[in-house]
Amino acid sequence: MTPVAGLDSEVAAAGSQNRSRPRAVLPALCVTQITSWGIVFYAFPVLLPRLTADTGWSTGTASAAFSAALLLSALAGIPVGRILDRRGPRAVMTTGSLLAVVAVLTVAAAPNLLVYFAGWLLAGAAMSATFYQPAFAAVTRWWGPDRIRALTLVTLAGGLASTVFAPLTALLAEHLSWRATYAVLALILAAITIPAHAVALRAPWPPAPAAEVRQLPTGKGSIARSRPFVLLAAAFTLSGFAVYAVVIGIVPLMLERGAGPTAAAWALGLGGAGQTLGRTLYAALARRTGATSRTVLLIAAGGATTAALGLVPGPTALLVVLSVAAGMVRGNITLLQATAVTDRWGTADYGRLSALLAAPVTIAAALAPWVGTSLAGLLGGYAPLFAVLSCLSAASLVLAFAAGRTRRVVAAQGV
Numbered sequence: 414m415t416p417v418a419g420l421d422s423e424v425a426a427a428g429s430q431n432r433s434r435p436r437a438v439l440p441a442l443c444v445t446q447i448t449s450w451g452i453v454f455y456a457f458p459v460l461l462p463r464l465t466a467d468t469g470w471s472t473g474t475a476s477a478a479f480s481a482a483l484l485l486s487a488l489a490g491i492p493v494g495r496i497l498d499r500r501g502p503r504a505v506m507t508t509g510s511l512l513a514v515v516a517v518l519t520v521a522a523a524p525n526l527l528v529y530f531a532g533w534l535l536a537g538a539a540m541s542a543t544f545y546q547p548a549f550a551a552v553t554r555w556w557g558p559d560r561i562r563a564l565t566l567v568t569l570a571g572g573l574a575s576t577v578f579a580p581l582t583a584l585l586a587e588h589l590s591w592r593a594t595y596a597v598l599a600l601i602l603a604a605i606t607i608p609a610h611a612v613a614l615r616a617p618w619p620p621a622p623a624a625e626v627r628q629l630p631t632g633k634g635s636i637a638r639s640r641p642f643v644l645l646a647a648a649f650t651l652s653g654f655a656v657y658a659v660v661i662g663i664v665p666l667m668l669e670r671g672a673g674p675t676a677a678a679w680a681l682g683l684g685g686a687g688q689t690l691g692r693t694l695y696a697a698l699a700r701r702t703g704a705t706s707r708t709v710l711l712i713a714a715g716g717a718t719t720a721a722l723g724l725v726p727g728p729t730a731l732l733v734v735l736s737v738a739a740g741m742v743r744g745n746i747t748l749l750q751a752t753a754v755t756d757r758w759g760t761a762d763y764g765r766l767s768a769l770l771a772a773p774v775t776i777a778a779a780l781a782p783w784v785g786t787s788l789a790g791l792l793g794g795y796a797p798l799f800a801v802l803s804c805l806s807a808a809s810l811v812l813a814f815a816a817g818r819t820r821r822v823v824a825a826q827g828v
Contacts, residue, residue: 451578509542705817
């Protein structure tokens with residue numbers, strides 16, 4: 414039977430006619446993404462120096478627990494995706510919010526490293542049920558062919574998480590201990606995300622479009638084990654590692670180039686602003702390009718900006734511009750990954766397939782800070798590191814092109 418890849422807009426539109434689009438879902442998810450990311454993720458780097466100073470734990474050890482949370486979120490996202498496909502996001506995201514509150518309180522109260530690590534592992538489970546993947550699954554099923562606009566709004570909101578909660582966390586920490594700060598943040602998390610997910614996501618979960626279900630390949634795991642899917646996952650993983658390593662490396666690279674700490678911080682911050690700007694441009698790009706050409710274009714742009722940052726010695730203003738350009742590419746890649754499954758295989762098995770696609774990328778993101786820093790030490794600086802990262806982007810470009818070509822061949826032959 415022919416795979417779902419290449420479903421035309423008429424089929425998608427017909428399948429979406431019976432979809433309910435509860436009005437409260439989109440604003441609720443925007444608010445909960447800001448809050449969840451802001452407290453569970455972005456508060457950590459703000460509080461880390463105070464945490465280590467108070468406990469005596471090394472920065473590496475304290476950060477390892479955070480990385481373990483990201484790794485667990487990648488693995489837990491796969492069974493969570495299956496539940497989302499069958500039952501929808503309400504129970505998943507409400508339970509995830511409850512777990513997140515307990516996790517933050519556990520970290521805040523941790524008397525030793527064992528409890529501290531346990532708290533972060535619980536946070537990893539919560540991440541898998543509250544961060545982008547379940548929100549993307551909800552929006553993809555409810556919004557159908559209009560999903561790109563809705564996904565863009567959700568990611569734009571998520572991009573504001575650090576803008577809102579990093580300063581708020583720092584302000585609280587000026588007057589409270591890091592433990593009390595986390596406790597206050599946990600109360601905010603509970604007050605906003607638990608009722609929002611429990612109430613706003615009550616609408617009936619619409620079934621996947623019948624046309625897509627009928628065209629799913631026989632054998633539940635056949636798409637995930639197919640050559641196009643594996644190649645695409647490999648491409649996103651290499652590209653994702655390079656992207657996240659660039660984020661971690663931009664400040665030390667700027668310092669190596671002679672920029673001051675303030676200018677380096679501005680480069681990183683404006684790169685985040687570029688990420689938000691880039692997301693606003695994705696819908697127009699999606700209208701004008703196919704899935705493979707869009708993937709190749711964005712990965713190539715990511716590699717080009719990475720190479721430029723590694724090669725251009727200055728001036729500082731030019732490096733800041735390149736950081737903004739790199740941020741714009743990152744913003745588009747977030748939405749590229751969110752739409753990768755539906756662009757190729759439809760929405761019928763979106764939760765599971767998107768979790769499988771995202772898992773290795775999340776693992777790469779968790780390892781990127783440590784591996785990137787280690788490589789910079791071995792290579793003698795961050796400029797050589799950026800050269801290596803641009804080569805990884807080139808490899809991911811080849812994989813993305815091969816995935817698209819293989820998918821076209823399989824679709825032409827039928828399965």
